[in-house]
Amino acid sequence: MKAYLFPGQGSQRAGMGGSLFAAYDQLSTTASRILGYDIATRCLHDPDKSLNDTLYTQPALYVVGALMYLDKTAEENPPDYMLGHSLGEYVALFAAGAFSFETGLELVKKRAEIMSGVKHGGMAAVVGLTMDQVLEVLHKYDYRHIDIANYNSREQVVISGLKEEVLAAQADFQANGARLYFPLNVSGAFHSRYMAAATEAFRSFLTSYHFQPLQRPVIANVTARPYDQHNVAALLVEQLTNPVKWYESISFLRSAGVHTFTEVGPGNVLTKLNDFITAAPMEITTATNGATAKQTVNGNGHTPAAELVIKATSLGTAAFRQRYKIRYAYLSGAMVHGIASKELVIRMAKAGMMGFLGTGGVDPVKVAADIRYIQEALQQGEAYGINLLNSPREEEMVDVLLQYKVPNVEAAAYIQVSKALVRLRLTGLRQLPDGTVVSPVRIIAKLSRPEVAENFLRPAAPALVAALLQEQKITAAEAALATAIPVADDICVEADSGGHTDMGVAFTLLPTMIRLRDDLCTRHGYRQRINVGAAGGIGTPEAAAAAFVLGADFILTGSINQCTVEAATSDAVKDLLQNINVQDTAYAPAGDMFETGARVQVLKKGVLFPGRANKLYELYKQYNSIDEIDADTREQIASRYFQRSFEAVYQDCEAYYPPEKFAAAKANPKQMMAYLFRWYFGYSGKIAETGDEQQRVNFQVHCGPALGAFNQWVKGTPLENWRNRHADDIALKIMQGAADILHERVKIFTEAS
Incomplete structure (x- = not known):
């Protein structure tokens, strides 16, 4: 089987298209009308040196790629698969029948307008490091504003992000083994999170277009798998912010039995890249819940070994x-x-x-x-x-x-x-x-x-x-x-x-x-x-x-x-929490659902809140009013739990609850008791948040045993102290x-x- 490869931005050059504009003069004229300028003159002569401007590069590459495809298939049957690199994916979809030449050009024109409006971004090609090694460098040096844009081959990755970080990263990548670090001449951080605004604009634009059933399978950059009939628009939108999985796409095609790859477009960038990929062992990738199974296949098609690579970025789905x-x-x-x-x-x-x-x-x-x-x-x-x-x-x-x-x-x-x-x-x-x-x-x-x-x-x-x-x-x-x-x-x-x-x-x-x-x-x-x-x-x-x-x-x-x-x-709460173990939490009544008996899990070590909260709920179940509770117990609650008189708490409750609710509670002694006890839960939460050291025993801190397990995991490391912990x-x-x-x-x- 065979596949056609359609190149993207970076393959443009003056003179591209040659005699095809004359051979397909009707389409050339249509393209010029849609674009508002003579596309043939721009591609052949680039008179104003604008061919490298995204606004003009993308439409030019689409037109030339589409004409080259039509010319090639006039002499031979279409291929079994289509695959385009970034912008080239639009040529692939046109070739597969998803839309007409005119519609494809309208989409590309809009895409170019939106993308060229995104500024302050940068991109760079990193050669000599694997994807995992690139991610390790980004994490090691805390480059938080850089994403992976293209995964072109086993050891060629393009990164994308804020321009200043992309430029600053060159020394660190070279120090960690990159044979080449080449900043690209682009204005935006394409195929990264920084294209999000462009994504929304493009999604809105696509709502007025309908896509036809594909006549040939097209491999999507986003998934490295064939498009289905219902996700063309969604994947074109996602392509703006997602990496181009070129290496995985080629590996998928090889595993599907494709042996002949033909580049259809100006230049031979993809041909050279494909030669590099096919000269090395191929990885066929499947992924489920983070387990990325990679079967390595050598040049003669045999499988010498099976390897399972699990990465943090592939956990989940x-x-x-x-x-x-x-x-x-x-x-x-x-x-x-x-x-x-x-x-x-x-x-x-x-x-x-x-x-x-x-x-x-x-x-x-x-x-x-x-x-x-x-x-x-x-x-x-x-x-x-x-x-x-x-x-x-x-x-x-x-x-x-x-x-x-x-x-x-x-x-x-x-x-x-x-x-x-x-x-x-x-x-x-x-x-x-x-x-x-x-x-x-x-x-x-x-x-x-x-x-x-x-x-x-x-x-x-x-x-x-x-x-x-x-x-x-x-x-x-x-x-x-x-x-x-x-x-x-x-x-x-x-x-x-x-x-x-x-x-x-x-x-x-x-x-x-x-x-x-x-x-x-x-x-x-x-x-x-x-x-x-x-x-x-x-x-x-x-x-x-x-x-x-x-x-x-x-x-x-x-x-x-x-x-x-x-x-x-508060720092006081964090000081308590950093020292707990898995057994240092307990269950207590939930203040917001006190009457129902709903429960929350809270800190137990170093505080008395769980015991006191549970005591209040037991008293609520046992008695019908605050006055039925014996005097010694009421005194203990007021002096130790509340740190104030029942009269003062009553006044707080009257100020907090809506008048109609408080009036109803006054007529129902058991409900009034619930309101008074509920006050303690609000109070205990507030003093914990403010860190009132004098009231530490009453702190209410919602917490589960996961923190105790975490504390034991990081014991003896800098993370043992919460002041070194960042979420x-x-x-x-x-x-x-x-x-x-x-x-x-x-x-x-x-x-x-």
């Missing part, structure tokens, strides 16, 4: 990483009262992961200010999210999320899907040309029970949709599309964790939720995959590795991030450690087999 534009399938969860701070969110984003801002108990005005701060700091398409709790201020929070166009939301503490959450989900709902229905807001639902998961895995309840439509909070078009998508894009299964918890076990919860997801996705026929993540108990590489083996598409951490520099809690550094160490553990385990199993 590619679909999840691509959806959120992150390098690692790792999230940091929200923590109540803003402990998951804006600084933590920004740091995670810049490290290629995603964090959620904690909003529980935080005034929506402050949340809005934090969102503005985050958006100002993250202007290169980095991923971030905001927490939304099922709380009395939920409607206000939804207003804020919609006002600031927050792209990712962590929905937590929901038992039933609320009307406010459905409003957030459906507002701005639209249908793409390929039929896919998308929402501007991605929702990740954090949950612990199958019945709750089922609510999020189904479309929004018709009654809630109808109510929103009647209230004119959504449009008729949005309501009509509601049945096509689930309430949540993804779900995160929370096992034994800090804060509110059902004390679930990941080994039983996660497989059950995955099967439930598979069943409901099949029944509803969703077009997009719903990813299932794991949270709770993840504080070490071993725990992360176990989650991925169980089938988690991503992991989410919480407790370990509370004991970092970025966490917005993103911890995440990278856990992910790399998990990859190393899985690599070693699989190696042992393989050798045993």
Whole structure:
């Protein structure tokens, strides 16, 4: 079998196209009309020396590539496969019948306009280092603003990012073995996160185009696998911010039986690159949940060995990483009262992961200010999210999320899907040309029970949709599309964790939720995959590795991030947390659901809060009013727990609760007792956040045993002290450690087999 290869930017040169413009004069004339200038003159003579300008390079290469393809297939049959490098992919799709010559040129013209408008970026080719070695250098020297743009061959990688970092990295790459480091003459950081703004503009532009069924398979740069009939537009958009997997694409074609590769376009860049690839052993790659199996095949087609390479960047699933534009399938969860701070969110984003801002108990005005701060700091398409709790201020929070166009939301503490959450989900709902229905807001639902998961895995309840439509909070078009998508894009299964918890076990919860997801996705026929993540108990590489083996598409951490520099809690709390072990947490009543008996997991070592909180709940169950409790016990509560009189607490409660609720409580002594006891939970949380050393024994600190496990893992290292802990550094160490553990385990199993 044979394949045609279509080159991209970098292959342009004056004189390209030659006599083809005269031979295909009608198409040349059409192209000039669409572009607004004489394409033949520009390609043949480049009179104003603009052929190297992205704005003109891309249309010129498309036209020449398309004409060369038409000329070549006039003499021979079309190939079995098509493959284009970046811009060349448009020529490949034209050749395969996805669109007409004119439509392809309109797309390329717009693409060039959008891409040429992205400034302050840079790219460089690195020769002599493998992909893993390039990633090691980027991590070693903390180049946080550089992405992989092209994986061209086993030892040729193109990087892309902020121009100053790309230029500064040259010395470090050469010091670590790069034979050549060549900065490219481009104005933007193509195929990187910094093209995110261009992505949105291009996605909007593509909505008016329809793509025809492919007559020949085309290998996509983004996936290194053939396009299907429904994902052309989506992959063309994703190509702007994703790396070109050229080496993997060629390896896939060779494994499929392709032996003849013909470059169709100006120059011979791809021919030389292909000669280099085919001269070396070929790697055929398959990947599932982070395990990247690479079968090495030598020049004569035999398989001398099988190797399994597991990398931190491939743990989880590619679909999840691509959806959120992150390098690692790792999230940091929200923590109540803003402990998951804006600084933590920004740091995670810049490290290629995603964090959620904690909003529980935080005034929506402050949340809005934090969102503005985050958006100002993250202007290169980095991923971030905001927490939304099922709380009395939920409607206000939804207003804020919609006002600031927050792209990712962590929905937590929901038992039933609320009307406010459905409003957030459906507002701005639209249908793409390929039929896919998308929402501007991605929702990740954090949950612990199958019945709750089922609510999020189904479309929004018709009654809630109808109510929103009647209230004119959504449009008729949005309501009509509601049945096509689930309430949540993804779900995160929370096992034994800090804060509110059902004390679930990941080994039983996660497989059950995955099967439930598979069943409901099949029944509803969703077009997009719903990813299932794991949270709770993840504080070490071993725990992360176990989650991925169980089938988690991503992991989410919480407790370990509370004991970092970025966490917005007191130093006094962090001093306590850095010394705990796995047995140093306990369960206590949840203040916000005190009467129901719901429980939270909290710090036990060094504080008396768990015992005192449980004592209050036992008294609540035993007595019908505060006056029924004996005088000595009441005195103990007032002097030791509350540190103030019941009268003072009563006044605080009267000021806090709405008048109608407080009036009802006055008529119900047991409810008034509950309100007085609830006060202690709010008080104990506030003094922990402010670090009142005089009241340390009353600190309420939500925490799970994962932090104890983390503390034991880092004992004797600089990370033993929380002042050296940063949330993103911890995440990278856990992910790399998990990859190393899985690599070693699989190696042992393989050798045993």
